[in-house]
Amino acid sequence: MLNRDDFLGARRRIADVLDPTTPQYSRTFSNYTGHEVWVKPENLQRTGAFKVRGAYNKLSRLCAGGARPGIVTASSGNHAAAVAWAAQPFGIRARVVMPEDAVQSKLDAVATYGAEIILHGKYADERKSHAREIAEADDCVYIDSTDDEDVIEGQGTCAMEILEELPDVEVIVAPVGGGGLMAGVSRAVTVAAPDVKTVAVEPTGSSSMYQSVRAGAPVEVDVQTIADGLRTRKPGELPFSYVSQCVDEYYQVSEACIVDSTLLMLQRMKLLVEPSGAVAMAGVLDGAISGSGRKVAVIATGGNIDLDDLSSLIAGGLQYEWGDSMRPE
């Protein structure tokens, strides 16, 4: 399994191209929860999501020594943009299998970075199979968005940064979709700061990782959530293995809580996050962290939401009665 030096190596690699995302303290959310709440704003990361950490780390290892393999990946969103972006400095051919009903803005982003787009199917498993077939036929490298140790190593750099930026952090909270981020974060914390707790938050409507951990092996579940980045029907073996061994606690949040968290982070922290990016905070606001006064780092994973979709969320308004301390300040 990955060790501390692996994550430190990944940190050095990504430091060449990625800007730091400085944790931001939220007095509002701290007052409301009784903890000291910091946000790691990966929505401010290049391409608007943490995914570039894993993608760039992967390609950096693949292209070491001047190799220039063609690559193929499959994604509906942030991983697609991340791979396309990361491929640019290496001058390699990148192809991305995206769903036939992909959002225009995501297609635009991938095209802007110069990757070739192949439209195929609607579900992740269809896309991935197709991408693997292309890779095999063309002697290219298939890059999975989560079931890949180099990708997991890259995502772990997010936790390594938090441990440096907030040296006395006690809890790190992240969302789980495919589990690549959670695998990297929980493993990095286990090997670099074993006293720090990790909490994994999933939508109640898409909790394949929690169900798998309970079952002792990856299981398939139905998924139904607004958090489009977390719609994973069945986790991969590798992220499952890491998460089940390294994560301390699990928590599930409702759809209403995810929407409210998205709106509250916008209104109170002035940060635009996509629903998937608000899931970890939704857990914290809903009471995932026991006790009081703990120093908590919450990973806001991405900010790629169409403004029209944001308008729809605003029109729906807040769903909960949040109490006085959540009033405008």
Add this chain to the structure above:
Amino acid sequence: MLNRDDFLGARRRIADVLDPTTPQYSRTFSNYTGHEVWVKPENLQRTGAFKVRGAYNKLSRLCAGGARPGIVTASSGNHAAAVAWAAQPFGIRARVVMPEDAVQSKLDAVATYGAEIILHGKYADERKSHAREIAEADDCVYIDSTDDEDVIEGQGTCAMEILEELPDVEVIVAPVGGGGLMAGVSRAVTVAAPDVKTVAVEPTGSSSMYQSVRAGAPVEVDVQTIADGLRTRKPGELPFSYVSQCVDEYYQVSEACIVDSTLLMLQRMKLLVEPSGAVAMAGVLDGAISGSGRKVAVIATGGNIDLDDLSSLIAGGLQYEWGDSMRPE
């Protein structure tokens, strides 16, 4: 006039209570403009706007040595919240004259901080006269939002921070409403880094400072702009004096450009700014900075916009054809 030591003193005072706002680099806006564009995100400042710098500096001076004078101010928005917030640690009575048609969220914010609200009139001059009358009748201190040297000194700390955070900055761009921020920023730059240029941006529909500078004295103009924080009919003597002596260049932006800048900062930088807070960036995007490759710091002054109003802006969409480099990245 204020000198370097004055601004350094203000910096020390506000450092007790205010969080740093770390400048954020925008690759999108840099590519688009041909400059190196950084945003000083004062929307992430306490109370959601830079105004707390001046308000806290003022009250800190007033209450030096344990004095506890009652205070009265007048404002429709961010200055009201800033004074109410800053008064709390000093335990002094704070009253704020706000317009009869004040936005509910602004009233809520001021009330949350424990200030007393007095509703009076609709225009700034009516509010200010009423606040001055109260101060005189009750032997309290009236605090003007811009026409006050301690407030200007506090606002100047924003520039002092930029000079430290971006040591090789070449241009600092800020919006002008009443001129308190622009006075502090331009004076701080003049005394601390005279080679750095300052650019003042106003809405075309509310350009009282530029008209006054042209006329050689404060003049009154009609104001009509979506940038509600910049609706000043006539600048005060003190900010006029500073601005006219210290600002290097002036620029005006259209309403469409302000709205687009608000939406683009949200979509591309993932930052929620209010229209007034997007005015400086609107100037930069519209071509205010000549030449190319200059390192530019743009002050995003605040982020207090009701989400419903934001939805209306989104529904209107972008007004300009911004070209390929402004497409999603």
